[in-house]
Amino acid sequence: MSEPAAPPPESAPARHEIDSLHTPLSEAVAELHRRRAAPKLSAAVTEFERKLPPHFTPTEPFAALFRHIITPTHEVARFIATIHATHLRPLLLEYQQDKSVARNRDKYRLCRPAFTVRCGQMRNLKLVDFGQREGCRLAELRTSAGGHLADWHHALLAHAQSGTPAGIVDFSH
DSSP states (O other), X not given: OOOOOOOOOXXXXXXXXXXXXXXXXXXXXXXXXXXXXXXXXXHHHXXXXXXXXXXXXXXXXXXXXXXXXXXXXXXXXXXXXXXXXXXXXXXXXXXXXXXXXXXXXXXXXHHSOEEEEETTEXXXXXXXXXXXXXXXXXXXXBOTTSSBHHHHHHHHHHHHTTSOOSOEEETTO
16 A cells, blocks of 8 residues: 655745735734724725615624525535624625526526535436526526525525524625
């Protein structure tokens, strides 16, 4: 039996570059609070918020994730778990007025989600027939059972997260 190959030596300049792109979560939250307390910046944000829908901006600090339709993925679970320790409110933004396009992998997977049955085995579910619905707005798509596509994904998210995370907002209005 041969020994596993040693990992390639890490390049110091590459590691420095990667580290310079990453801000530890505790520092990011501290910076968020510092900026929120800065009067000049706070005034600029207030002016910007006047242009947003009234239901959009929460009064306390938040962390935002944007997707066409929020659905329980590893990314969403990681996002919620990561911000849980920060006490920031999750704000999950959607853009349901975008058009359905089968060539877009993310939109395709919303209509044909894949589930892991067991290690190495996947199953696909055909929620929407793209052949007849290509180019329709995501908000108009109905599942084969007749419900709204976004409602189906939100119900799946509520099941996966033991209740719907507060703060799902369709930002397309």
